[in-house]
Amino acid sequence: MNRVPMTEEGYRKLKExxxxxxxxxxxKNIRDIEEARSHGDLSENAEYHAAKERQSFIEGRIRELQAxxxxxxxxxxxxxxxxxxxxxxxxxxxxxxTDEEKEFQxxxxxxxxxxxGKISITSPVGRGLMSKEVxxxxxxxxxxxxxxxxxxxxxxx
Numbered sequence: 737m738n739r740v741p742m743t744e745e746g747y748r749k750l751k752e753x754x755x756x757x758x759x760x761x762x763x764k765n766i767r768d769i770e771e772a773r774s775h776g777d778l779s780e781n782a783e784y785h786a787a788k789e790r791q792s793f794i795e796g797r798i799r800e801l802q803a804x805x806x807x808x809x810x811x812x813x814x815x816x817x818x819x820x821x822x823x824x825x826x827x828x829x830x831x832x833x834t835d836e837e838k839e840f841q842x843x844x845x846x847x848x849x850x851x852x853g854k855i856s857i858t859s860p861v862g863r864g865l866m867s868k869e870v871x872x873x874x875x876x877x878x879x880x881x882x883x884x885x886x887x888x889x890x891x892x893x
Contacts, residue, residue, distance in 0.1 A: 738807070738830075739807060739808070739809035740807045740808055740809060740844050740846065741809050741811055741823050741844045741852070742806070742808040742809065742810055742811065742843070742846060742847060743810075743811060743813055743824060743843055743844070743847060744810055744811075744812055744813070744843040744848070746807065746843060746844060746846065746847030747808050747810045748803055748823070749847070750801055750808070750846065750847075751805060753801060754796075754798065754801040754802065754805065755867070757794055757797060757798050757801070758798065761794050762794055762795075762798070765787060765790050765791050765794055766791075768787040769784065769787045769788065769888065771783075772784035772786075773786050774850075778863070779812075788859065790890050792836060792852055801852075804846050805868050808844075811823060811824060813825075813892055813893060814882070814892070816892040816893060817892050818890075819841065819866060819869055819870070819890065820867050820868065820869050820890070821842065821865045821866055821869075821890055822842070822866065822867070822888070823842055823843075823844075823857055824841070824842060824843070824892060825841070825890050825891070825892055826841045826890070826891045826892070826893060827839065827840050827841075827842065827843050827865055827887060827890055827892075828887035828888045828889040829865075829874070829886065829887055829888060830885065830888055831883065831884070831885055831888045832884040832885065832886060833884060837888065838853075838863065838885075839853055839854045840853055840854070840862075840865070841854050841855070842855060842856075842857050842862050842865065842866070843855070843856060843857070844856065844857065847860050853854070860876050860877065860878050860879075861883070861885075862891065863875050863877070864876040864885075865885075865887070868887055869890070870885065870886065870887050870889060870890055871886070872886070872887050873885070873886050874886075875888075876886065882893070
């Protein structure tokens with residue numbers, strides 16, 4: 737059983753979603769099913785079928801979140817330090833082809849969010865940055881193109 741690294745923030749978000757599903761969504765869905773059942777013939781009851789589909793989604797997501805939180809290896813990134821890129825690092829890079837600076841934080845696969853600058857350690861960019869130091873150039877072969885970054889800064893917060 738392989739543990740999956742995760743930041744404390746990522747773990748907290750998964751736990752909050754799980755609790756919301758267990759305490760709010762599941763009970764509401766049960767009430768929706770009971771109400772739809774009271775309307776009579778279930779074979780032609782669209783409300784009932786929609787509520788049962790929703791129940792299936794909720795139960796599947798609950799199982800998925802329980803598995804993810806059970807497999808999580810929560811890492812306090814504020815206690816990390818070093819001169820090389822590692823899990824939890826915030827990395828400022830210079831894109832050599834676009835002349836732009838970008839900043840990424842390397843996180844676990846379940847908490848990656850490109851729009852907020854969080855990239856998975858298993859992504860092409862994440863794998864390329866791992867173990868590199870300030871001043872290193874990283875060539876990343878992404879599906880659409882090849883990207884070249886120069887590492888400007890590495891920090892752990």
